[in-house]
Amino acid sequence: MNNEEKVYVLYLAVTFILSLSLFAVPLISFSDEETGSAMYGIFSPLCHQKLSRSYCIFHDELGYYINDCTPQNGTFVSDDRELISAEQDGNLGYKFPVCSRDVGLYVFLFFGALVYPLIRRIEDRNIPPAIYLIMAILPLALDGTVQFVTDLGFLPFIYESTNMIRFLTGALAGFAASFYLIPLLINLFSDSKTR
Numbered sequence: 074m075n076n077e078e079k080v081y082v083l084y085l086a087v088t089f090i091l092s093l094s095l096f097a098v099p100l101i102s103f104s105d106e107e108t109g110s111a112m113y114g115i116f117s118p119l120c121h122q123k124l125s126r127s128y129c130i131f132h133d134e135l136g137y138y139i140n141d142c143t144p145q146n147g148t149f150v151s152d153d154r155e156l157i158s159a160e161q162d163g164n165l166g167y168k169f170p171v172c173s174r175d176v177g178l179y180v181f182l183f184f185g186a187l188v189y190p191l192i193r194r195i196e197d198r199n200i201p202p203a204i205y206l207i208m209a210i211l212p213l214a215l216d217g218t219v220q221f222v223t224d225l226g227f228l229p230f231i232y233e234s235t236n237m238i239r240f241l242t243g244a245l246a247g248f249a250a251s252f253y254l255i256p257l258l259i260n261l262f263s264d265s266k267t268r
Contacts, residue, residue: 075196076259076262076263077195077196077198077259077263078195078196080255080258080259080262080263081186081189081190081195081255081259084186084251084254084255084258085183085186085187088179088182088183088186088251089183091179091182091183092179092180092182092183094170095169095170095171095176095179095180096130096169097112098112098113098116098167098169098170099129099130099166099167099168099169099170100130100137100167102157102158102167103132103165103167106157106158109157109167110157112170113157113170115170116170116171119171119175120170120171120172120175121154121172122154122168122170122171122172123150123152123153123154123172124142124143124150124153124154124156124157124159124168125142125143125150125153126172126173126174126234126236126239127142127168127169127171127172127173127176127236128140128141128142128168128169128173128176128236128240129141129142129158129159129161129166129167129168129169130166130167130169131161131164131165131166132164132165132166133162133164140161140166141236142159142161142166142168143159145235145236145237147231147233148233156168172239173236173237173239173240173243174213174216174217174239174240174242174243175243176240176243177239177240177241177242177243177244177245177246177247178213178243178244178246178247178250179243179247180244180247181243181244181245181246181247181248181251182247182248182250182251182254183251184247184248185247185248185249185250185251185252186251186255189251189252189255192252193252193256195255195259196259197256198256198259198260198263199256200253200256200257200260201252201253201256205249205252206249206250206252206253209245209246209248209249209250210246210249210250212241212242212245212246213242213243213245213246216234216238216239216242217234217242219232220232220233220234
């Protein structure tokens with residue numbers, strides 16, 4: 074295995090572990106809420122962790138399922154960061170340790186890395202033109218910025234995004250970011266003699 078492949082495999086492994094841990098935290102919380110609560114603390118520097126802007130994993134008699142933690146009705150919820158669980162139709166659910174936008178971002182960093190060798194050679198050190206990354210990040214930036222500015226009360230209307238929009242804009246940005254991060258990391262950490 075050459076150095077470029079090692080960098081790629083390491084990136085793939087890190088994004089896989091990160092994605093897997095997003096699902097592990099709420100699942101662990103079902104059996105041990107104290108440990109789960111501590112694990113939410115590990116992710117707190119990465120995200121605001123608002124329950125109203127997150128997906129939850131719920132459990133019912135048929136098994137586990139993912140749904141919005143709270144109804145997505147356009148209502149701004151002021152401060153629900155400390156809440157880790159929600160109830161829906163009598164079923165208990167635990168939120169992901171990051172918001173729905175970040176779930177899309179982190180999981181699709183992994184999926185972007187997974188399909189990367191199908192689209193580009195791993196040894197290709199050329200970084201794609203920045204315009205494509207800007208185009209992929211723009212929906213996330215617009216959605217997040219308008220929501221943030223209305224949270225502050227600077228606009229004459231209230232815009233509260235939905236978890237589906239947050240997830241999709243995060244997924245688009247995460248998927249595209251892998252196509253920039255992988256060649257960037259290969260350029261940084263691979264042996265310069267192989268250029």
